[in-house]
Amino acid sequence: MGQNYYESEDLADFPGITEYAKKQGNKFFDYYRASTSAGKLSEREKSLIALAVAMTQNCPYCIDAYTNKCLSLGIGEEEMMEAVHVGSAMMAGITLVHSTQMRKIIRKKAM
Amino acid sequence: MKSVNQLAVLEKHDIRFAEKLVEPLTAAGVEILQINVGKRCNLSCRHCHVEAGGDRKEVMRRDVFDACLEAAAKNIDINTIDVTGGAPEMNPFLKDFIKEAAKLGKRLIVRSNLVILAEDGYSGYAGLYADNGVEIVSSLPDCDETRADRQRGAGFFRKFVRVAKKLNEMGYGRPGSGLILNLVHNPVGAYLPASQPVLEQDYRVRLKNSFGIDFNSLYCINNMPVGRYLDFLIASGNYDDYMRTLTEAFNPGAVKDVMCRKTVSVSWEGTLYDCDFNQMLGLPVDAEYSAHIGEFDMERLGNRPIVLHNHCYGCTAGEGSSCQGSLQ
Secondary structure (H helix, E strand, C coil): CCCCCCCCCHHHHHHHCCCCHHHHHHHHHHHHHHHHHHCCCCCCHHHHHHHCCCCHHCHHHHHHHHHHHHCCCCCCHHHHHHHHHHHHHHHHHHHCCCHHHHHHHHHHHHH | HHHHHHHHHHHCCCHHHHHHHHCCCCCCCCCCCCCCCCEEEECCCCCCCCECCCCCCCCCEEEHHHHHHHHHHHCCCCEEEEECCCHHHCCCHHHHHHHHHHHCEEEEEEEECCCHHHCCCCHHHHHHHHHHHHHHEECCCCCCCCHHHHHHCHHHHHHHHHHHHHHHHHHCHHHHHCCCEEEECCCCCCCCCCCHHHHHHHHHHHHHHHHHHCCEEECCCCCCCCCCHHHHHHHHHHHHHHHHHHHHCCCCCHHHHHHHHHHHEEECCCCCEEEEEHHHHCECCCCCHHEEHHHCCHHCCCCCCCHHHHHHHHHHCCCCCCCCCCCC
C-alpha cells in the first residue's frame, strides 16, 4: 500500500477491475475497447475526446494514459491543449448555464 | 555514458528480461547482415543509441568491408545487407562497398539520415544509391518541424524535406520505380509509438498534403534504453517509468520474431553482435560461435544463443519492434 491515494503504478492495475465481478468487468472492457478504437471517428479524434473528458473529470489515471496515447499517436502539444480548452469551456458553460435555474428561482421568489 | 555503466543502470531493473522467456532465445539462421560502418555522423541526435557525432573517430576499414562482402557472398542464406552508422556516407570506403555489394544481388539497405545528402561532398550518393538499387531507410521522428528538430537538431526538418523531394523526383518512394524509400518513426520522448498502420497513414497524408512527399512504408521503432536515450531517460527522471512501461507491454508473441534471431550485426572493427544495441552495450556474440566477420561461420552463428539484457524489453514491447518496424 503506497503513501498516496493515487500512485502512477496503479494504472497498470486497470485490468484488475474485473476482480470480484469478472462478468461485468469483461463486458465493460469489451465496451471500452469498442468505444475507444477507430470507427467513423479516427483513433486520434477519439483520443483527444478522451483526453478532454479525463481533464474535466480530474482523473489522474486517464490523464496519464491519454496524454501518453496522444503523444504516441503523434498528436501535437497544441492540439492536446486545444482539446483541454474544449473540455474547460464545456465545464465553464455547463456551470454557467445552470445559473438559469438559479435565476428562475430568484425571479419567482423575489418580491 | 560508457557501456559498462549503461549495463549497470539496466541491471537495476528488477524484472529480468531473460526470466520472462519460457526458453532461451536462439538464432534461427542468418538472413540479415547488418553492418555498422562507423560512429561518425553529421548529426548528434538526442535519442541516438550509437552516440554518434562529428567528433567520433570509429570508422570501418576497407579490410573489414571486404570481409563483410566475402561473408555475404559465401552464404546464400544471407538475403539482406543492411548498412547503418553513424552516417554511413561519412565512411570513405562506402561508395566502393555499395558498388560491390550491389553485384551480389541481395537486398541492399542503407540507413541514411538524408540530410547529409544536402552537405557539400555528399550529394553524389543519391545517384549512387539509385544506380545500385539501394533501399533507403531514413528516420523522420515526426511530421512536425519543431518536434523533429527537437530530436535531430535545428534545421534538420527543412533539409530532410528538401532531400526527400529530390529523391522522389528520382523515383524513390514512387510506385513502379523499384526505388524504395522507407521512413522510420521513433517517439520524441519517453513513450512508445502508436500502431504502425495508424501512424503510417498519418505520415502519408501529412507529408503528401504539406510537402508533396511520397514514401513506401513507415517503420515504427521503440526507443531503446541505450546510449543518449538512456541518458535522457535518467536526466529527465523517466527511466523507471519507461522500463516499467516496456515491461508491462511485454508481448510473448513478439519473441519468436525479434530481429536478432535472423541477424548478425557487425561493428566497425568487425566484431560480431546479435544487434546494434548489443554492439553499443559491448555485448558481443560468444566467441565460440564466431567472434569476427573474418571467421563468419553460418552453421554456428545460425544456432547461437542470443545475448540478452534488460534493454531487450524494447523489442518485445507492444507490437514488438525491430529495425524493420513493428513485428505484427
